[in-house]
Amino acid sequence: MTPISVCIIAKNEEENIEKCLRKLSSYDFEIIVADTGSTDRTKEIASRYATKVLDFEWIDDFSAARNFAASHAVNNWILVLDCDEYITHINLPRILTLIRQYPRYVGVLEIENAMMGGDGTRSYTTKLVRLYSRKHYHFTGAIHEQVTPLKAQELISFDLPLKIYHTGYVGSPAKIAEKNQRNISLLTAALERTPDDAYLYFQLGQSYVLGDDYEEACKWFSHGLAFDLDPELEYVQTMVIAYGQSLLLTGRQEEALNYANIYDSFSALTDFVYLMGRIYLANNLPIKALGEFLIALTMPQGKQQGVNSYLPCYNIALIYENMGNMEIALMYYKKCGDFPPAQERLNALNS
DSSP states (O other), X not given: OOSEEEEEEESSOTXXXXXXXXXXXXXXXXXXXXXXXXXXXXXXXXXXXXXXXXXXOOOSOHHHHHHHHHHTOSSSEEEEOOTTEEEEEEOXXXXXXXXXXXXXXXXXXXXXXXXXOTTSOOEEEEEEEEEEETTTEEEESSSSOEEEESSSOOOOEEEEEEEEEEOTTOSOHHHHHHHHHHHHHHHHHHHHHOTTOHHHHHHHHHHHHXXXXXXXXXXXXXXXXXXXXOTTSHHHHHHHHHHHHHHHHTTOHHHHGGGGGGHHHHTXXXXXXXXHHHHHHHTTOHHHHHHHXXXXXXXXXXXXXXXXXXXXXXXXXXXXXXXXXXXXHHHHHHTTTTOHHHXXXXXXXXX
């Protein structure tokens, strides 16, 4: 058996868990499912694939549930997945080599999150620690839990040749709203215990973004960014982008212009450069916007799908169309592929 145990916590996930576990069953993993009180067919489905299906009494603490599942694993190396995630790419021999070479490191994998954003974004990508040795690490935090060293030591990571597709941000509005409200309640309680944790402010902001409450999101992002934060941290970069987008969505484009003051700290991020283009465009500065969109086209893929391709192309086309240069506008609309807003403009211009 592969010396890695996959640990999953679940509650009422009959719609998702079979696809997750069916994908996992292609590999020789021990699979541990800790059920936190399902009333549907989750446990029945899990029992078809999992090595162990355990019951865990829910105590409003995701770390406690994850650590419980890991405590029942045969292997020390723990790979953490959720029911609404499934593997799209894995190089298992390479992973086994990495855990032999770096027994005290943690593994970071890439997660593509399915989500329809306000600017037409279809998905965005994040990187999270999801593989660790329980001899050296465990989870802490009641919600949006994080892998933490058991003893004082630096957390050093390696990139895993493993990609995950996450569908948890799409679904019925009622189900997403219920999950979101649960998260907000747990985050608010956690913030009362540790009011100086910028990460909690970030996650609260993200929760309000998921609920399309961008005014409230701005409030929490603003609090989070008031701390002295390392711009190299992924959650800080995500918070900066999300705050800028929320400012635009709440009509605070003049305030968003202050992002020019932090340009040097984040200009290596494709998402930030594209966002600066949108900020300039919202402030009627099309020439400056054009420069940022053209730069974004030369940059690598960002966290959000399309920020180095069809999204800047679409905005470049809009700028040229407004300038009356239809030849260049048409050229950039055509570069947008099947992006619906671009197709609508092409149809309108060709009619």
